Amino acid sequence: MAVSASCTTLLCNFHSSTVASLSPSLCGAESSSSRPYSLNSCLTSSSAVACAGSRRASIVDHCFCRSRSKNRWLLASSEVFGAFTEGGFCLREWNLRWVVVQKRPNPNLGFKIRATGSTIEAKPANNMPNEPSSSSSSSSENNNGTAEGVDNGKDRLAKVPVANIRNFSIIAHIDHGKSTLADKLLQSTGTVLARDMKEQFLDNMDLERERGITIKLQAARMRYVDKTGEPYCLNLIDTPGHVDFSYEVSRSLAACEGALLVVDASQGVEAQTLANVYLALESNLEIIPVLNKIDLPGADPERIRKEIEEIIGLDCSEAILCSAKEGIGIVEILESIVKKVPPPKDTTKEPLRALIFDSYYDQYRGVIVYFRVMDGKVKEGDVVQFMASGKEYEVGEVGVLSPVQMPVKELFAGEVGYLAASIRSVADARVGDTITLSRVKAEKALPGYQEATPMVFCGLFPVDADQFAELREALERLQLNDAALQFEPETSSAMGFGFRCGFLGLLHMDIVQERLEREYNLNLITTAPSVVYRVHCVDGSVVECSNPSALPEAGKRKEIEEPYVRIELLTPKDYIGSLMELAQERRGEFKEMKFITENRASLVYSLPLGEMVGDFFDQLKSRSKGYASMEYSVTGYKESKLVRLDILINEEIVDPLAVIVHRDKAYGVGRALTQKLKKLIPRQLFKIPIQACIGSKVIASEAITPMRKDVLAKCYGGDITRKKKLLKKQAEGKKRMKSVGRVEVPQDAFMAILRLEKEVV
């Protein structure tokens, strides 16, 4: 039965908080849901616009109000898919939207609003094929949980029994196709409209799209009706693949019961495939192997199937052959998730325990917390307590991520969702904390996550000193959504005021720096990255030092320890030699080598982390023609013969150029660094000496010759005394300039150390 209504073409846009403050009875409207709405303000809003064009939109979370005086109905929605961009009005914002229709639409049906020319039609979603609509929170109340007449995208907010919930994650080595597969799953379950689909849908940061990598984990709830007609709720948690972000992977795995292990059918098992599989096995997840990219000419699924069995010991007889790009094998994957991933335990009756796996700060709603309900249930209005911080808040909204936020009434054990409770500080609701109810507290918190510890540090200084306050604010904001980012103020005689910042790795550092420059318009100078050294002083104290220029004086130090990592390299056998050479050049201690298949070997080294911060990864890729991959984990600290190498430019120490190096490499580094700086620093009108020193001992020196003005140009003839006088005056001028002159050190110079390794070793 189609309910269609031609209507006045009025779309009004309100912020939910304004609307929600007015009661329907006050403004002459009846509501079919318990939410209050303001009809009057809706109708008189100046932001009402006529909708032209022939775009379509589907509406979720709708509710109806009727004007008593006029026989008209309003359809309100907290979210509208599809963009009516005509007239400069875009529906894809986080506001309540209203559409005036003349007949009351049936609230039990999902709706699509079709805008054609100057009319809007409201039709039940079932009658509009090809575009997944969604029903609503009201539909979740009405839905009886059957699959009859429902396609997958619709009713994804509907409650299904716990036995029909599947929480899973996708793990893979970087670029093996996680995000592409996630896109296809969203699309084929109708969670995202075909028209709205864009590559890497879950990667919503600009940087993620540009670089084609996943940085932050994302979650999406899908509805899948299996071949027998049984509806399932699938919660997908997408994870990043780069080694810097393996911390995020472990967080998402803790919220799941199963994982799709995606392996590129031409490249096979890579270092991070292994690392992530071990993480998944540790968390007792059901692993479903998926061989992706079978459309590639070089794909050899049979070989890779064997490789996975040999290396990981996982039964791959039922591995799914897939091409995420071409959409092959997607239904098999969905069926397999439903059949193989175990449902969560039904612990709804127990006191609430929900594990926070992510959070971010929204400037209007406070901290938004993403969590998985392990036991119990939580609903709007509940007073919850965050067990680690002890803070209590009243829940203002709970909802699911599908993948945009969609409010629901209640979340039960096994479900994944978000809550907003006007939480002011991220510290109150830390990732890894357990949420419980304030009136019925859980006895024990869930095991949380280890805190992410920054491994790489560097100084960030604004080029323009006036931007210091802006830099602090920008870092504070970024930190709200990136718990792994650390910073503290730092002062340097050469660079002025700035911050010493800690990152998970070089990629993380690069991303933060780029976001600061791009999103906050800051012009920054970054110093060379360094690791945290542990200095044992003669007076018995132990100092942790991430800033080479702050290393205690040689006389005060007893010994310096540096962090070591266990690094595993997976490489085709042809490159074993060159990779062993690379590891040894970087002071690596050989641990073991084994052939994981006939053609591929795994090399394990113990290596100082400081030697990896630099061009190690680039070297690994270039020496193996891109075929090798690596994975590392920090093992602890070890004593090393380290010294601080200072760089003096124009006889002044430039703190940010100081580096901590191994004693045996100091001369090589000193020489290469001074030569490199000579090329990078522009010539001045005076001579600039560049020296590398250990303590007061100069171990390498270079000089930048001055630019010379020809002061004798106008001095014709042979008056030698006049010429001498002019030259003397010029020499004095240069001396004075040298004493007061500032040498501008370009940004490239601070990064020179990163590109030295090849020249030194």
Ligand SMILES: Nc1nc2c(ncn2[C@@H]2O[C@H](COP(=O)(O)OP(=O)(O)OP(=O)(O)O)[C@@H](O)[C@H]2O)c(=O)[nH]1
């Ligand atoms: N030919 C082919 N290419 C694919 C397939 N799946 C993914 N790709 C391509 O492989 C590249 C990497 O895919 P992504 O989905 O971004 O890989 P990812 O594992 O999510 O990478 P990260 O998010 O950085 O960890 C992209 O260029 C995709 O277009 C496939 O089935 N066939």
